[in-house]
Amino acid sequence: MVIVFEFDTPYGLFRDALHLADDHNLSDAEIEAMKQERVDNWIAFISNPPVAPEGV
Amino acid sequence: MANRYWVGGSATWDSTAGSKWALTSGGAGGQAVPTSTDDVFLDAASGAVTVTVNTVQSCLSLNCTGFTGTLTGTATITFYGNLTLVSGMTLSSVGIRPSATSGSWTITTAGKTLAGMAFGLNASTATWTLNDALTTTSVIQVVNGTVNTNNFAVSGGTFFSSSTNTRTFNTGSSTLTFTSGGTVWNCTTATNLTLSGTGTISLTSASVKTFIGGGIQTYPTLNQGGAGALTVTGSNQFADITNTYASTGATSVLFTAGTTNVFTAFNLTGQATRVCTLGSATAAQATLQKSTTWYMGANSTNGGNNTNLVFTAGGGIDYLSVSYINGTGATASNNANFLNFF
Numbered sequence: 001m002v003i004v005f006e007f008d009t010p011y012g013l014f015r016d017a018l019h020l021a022d023d024h025n026l027s028d029a030e031i032e033a034m035k036q037e038r039v040d041n042w043i044a045f046i047s048n049p050p051v052a053p054e055g056v
Numbered sequence: 057m058a059n060r061y062w063v064g065g066s067a068t069w070d071s072t073a074g075s076k077w078a079l080t081s082g083g084a085g086g087q088a089v090p091t092s093t094d095d096v097f098l099d100a101a102s103g104a105v106t107v108t109v110n111t112v113q114s115c116l117s118l119n120c121t122g123f124t125g126t127l128t129g130t131a132t133i134t135f136y137g138n139l140t141l142v143s144g145m146t147l148s149s150v151g152i153r154p155s156a157t158s159g160s161w162t163i164t165t166a167g168k169t170l171a172g173m174a175f176g177l178n179a180s181t182a183t184w185t186l187n188d189a190l191t192t193t194s195v196i197q198v199v200n201g202t203v204n205t206n207n208f209a210v211s212g213g214t215f216f217s218s219s220t221n222t223r224t225f226n227t228g229s230s231t232l233t234f235t236s237g238g239t240v241w242n243c244t245t246a247t248n249l250t251l252s253g254t255g256t257i258s259l260t261s262a263s264v265k266t267f268i269g270g271g272i273q274t275y276p277t278l279n280q281g282g283a284g285a286l287t288v289t290g291s292n293q294f295a296d297i298t299n300t301y302a303s304t305g306a307t308s309v310l311f312t313a314g315t316t317n318v319f320t321a322f323n324l325t326g327q328a329t330r331v332c333t334l335g336s337a338t339a340a341q342a343t344l345q346k347s348t349t350w351y352m353g354a355n356s357t358n359g360g361n362n363t364n365l366v367f368t369a370g371g372g373i374d375y376l377s378v379s380y381i382n383g384t385g386a387t388a389s390n391n392a393n394f395l396n397f398f
Contacts, residue, residue: 002187010300010303011231011233011258011260011281011300012231012233012256012258012279012281012300013209013229013231013255013256014189014209014231015189015207015208015209015229015230015231016167016188016189016208016209017187017188017189017208018188019140019142019164019166019187019188034143037167038167038189041167041169041191042189042191042209042211045169045191045211045235046211046233046235046260046281047260049193049213049235049236049260
């Protein structure tokens with residue numbers, strides 16, 4: 001199953017998706033935490049981007 | 057075409073078959089090293105192992121559903137089908153490159169940050185559609201084929217699509233964020249590039265950065281999202297231009313002298329104590345065009361060498377410091393305030 005979600009952040013609209021097995025046993029709270037982790041990681045990337053590796 | 061399941065434990069994915077590959081999940085090893093016509097599976101039965109790629113490897117699709125191990129290395133996996141990463145795996149440094157020459161494929165990265173993404177380095181008519189947000193630490197390139205962002209967020213260091221190759225970048229309503237300074241967006245040669253979408257291109261670097269527009273007339277909203285001055289080159293057309301960095305500090309947006317950039321809407325604004333400088337990159341005018349009067353706002357500053365701008369409220373923007381800008385396509389010259397400011 002696919003859960004498309006979005007957050008309206010100071011850095012713009014973040015839209016992403018979770019692809020979960022149909023028989024997943026995640027709770028709603030765990031799914032919400034996964035969504036929050038995605039947007040937190042995105043904001044961290046935007047606000048403090050890592051140095052790009054060479055030669056890729 | 058065959059399936060290849062990793063059963064090699066922690067080992068190097070290279071030209072030596074050994075006992076690393078099986079025909080079925082958790083099956084007996086000893087199958088041949090996958091080629092560009094074989095689907096590769098790193099799955100639950102592969103175990104929490106480390107698969108290292110230090111020489112270029114190929115596969116059709118790369119499917120990591122159920123994999124809890126690490127995929128790492130110094131080289132690149134070129135895949136000619138779908139890419140499916142999962143949140144439970146670790147992805148470290150290895151390059152992953154979509155290389156299909158035809159067909160329609162999906163990219164699912166599950167929140168993993170990739171080293172870079174070059175779509176269609178070889179001549180290609182393939183279409184790649186994102187299944188979720190895409191983040192890379194370096195350049196995102198659209199070289200050949202069609203990329204559909206499917207409205208998901210796309211983030212990277214820089215964007216590059218400069219060639220005469222036939223390619224399409226459908227950005228949908230995505231937020232495209234690029235974080236590097238220097239030439240952060242490069243469409244120098246936009247021949248045969250189709251770009252469409254209604255989202256936003258946001259450039260967030262604190263360093264000076266350049267958006268080489270290449271004359272594309274279908275840009276979505278361009279956002280100044282960082283402290284570093286943004287210079288736009290080329291005569292382009294945008295849905296809108298904004299400045300989210302205004303909530304943090306002062307910044308600049310400059311256009312190359314002699315160019316004409318057209319805007320459906322123009323919402324580039326500063327804030328009190330965080331003025332946005334709007335001007336030409338050099339001491340000669342750049343032209344901005346929109347269909348309504350160029351009201352600059354009551355608190356904006358006329359820095360001189362402007363024409364057809366009206367420094368009163370009315371356009372929804374304010375706190376700009378403006379110089380060497382010619383506003384066209386408006387009725388400013390008929391405005392009663394015009395003579396008061398020029």
